[in-house]
Amino acid sequence: MFVVLDSNILLQDKKLTSAKFESILASSEAGHIQLVVPQVVFDEYINKFRETAPKAYQEFNNSLRSYKAYLPESQQSNFTNDKPDFEELTTIHQKAFTDILFRAKAKILPYPATTHEAITRRALDRRRPFTKEGHVGYRDVLIWESILELAPQGKTFLVTNDGGFVDGADGTPKLHPDLIADLEKSRLNPERVVIYRTTDAFVKDQIESDEGVRARLEVELQRDGYIREDFRDLLDDLLVSEPEISADTSHFDISVGGSITEIRPISAYDLHLVKVIGAKQISEDNYFVTIEAEIDVDVEVDVEYDDRQADELFGGTHIDYTAETITATCDVEARYQDGRIFDAKLTYVG
DSSP states (O other), X not given: OEEEEOHHHHTTSTTOOSXXXXXXXXXXXXXXXEEEEEHHHHHHHHHHHHHHHHHHHHHHHHHHHHHHTTSXXXXXXXXXXXXXXXXXXXXXXHHHHHHHHXXXXXXXXXXXXXXXXXXXXXXXXXXTTSOTTSSSOHXXXXXXXXXXXXXXXXXEEEEOOOGXXXXXXXXXXXXXXXXXXHHHHTTOOGGGXXXXXXXXXXXXXIIOOOHHHHHHHHHHHHSSSHHHHHHHHHHHHHHHTOSOOOOOOTTOOOOTTEEEEEEEEEEEEEEEEEEEEEEEEEETTEEEEXXXXXXXXXXXXXXXXXXXXXXXXXXXXXXXXXXXXXXXXXXXXXXXXXXXXXXXXXXEEO
């Protein structure tokens, strides 16, 4: 799963040394999550340091001047305060931030491919994350467009305290309907992107888990046995019940002129990589688990062909189909008790 941190979250702890940030960084380094920082967030985080460092220096200088007034003349010379090179400090800060991300195996997303025209249209339509006036939200739109490019690859968590992303209703933060509409337009399940307002809430829900149960279940799923076989059969049932899935189609044997319109899973069989992301205790011996797995899937592919090149007057289109095999990555949420996985649902497949 992907975790995107907004700059307003990163700036709460400029050195990222709090316990919650350490949990996120350690989980990303261990491969349990994939920390993602959009380039626009990276740039704003560094620029905010560049802007606020001189202000912090000025405040420190004013406080030091006030304190020196209480000292005898003979001791005041001990407090020298040469003005620092703020560009050099910014460069040092940027390198330290980059090193932290590198150690956490974080991914930096380039600026999204969206056009100025699309962003302008969004502002004119007053669609979130733009404000009602359409004047504020350009940076947030770039973050959202980056998430739209990322989400097809896996479940994505956005941690931000910016109100432009959330529904105004009370209670648990939810994506604004405008953003849900964007996901549906991209043929993505709205549950693919989950929003959190604080790192505390995210870490509590998604990272803190019973490590012993998580590790034991992962071992069972990675070796031959009835738990692995039952999980494979469960995945088969879940996938076959999906009306269609997304997939990398670059290796499909599609004739020239054909356009894929739908991919339907038929059966799933060989289970490959399995990772248990977390195991949270619900009640005695009953756990909520999150599992990521790769499995081979036979699929039926609908291909639309344009016949107008052959018959300009009467030609139209026709649908043909072919069979292919893919290796699908699946994210599953389920309950686990007494060696059984049940009440499972797919949160991502692709």
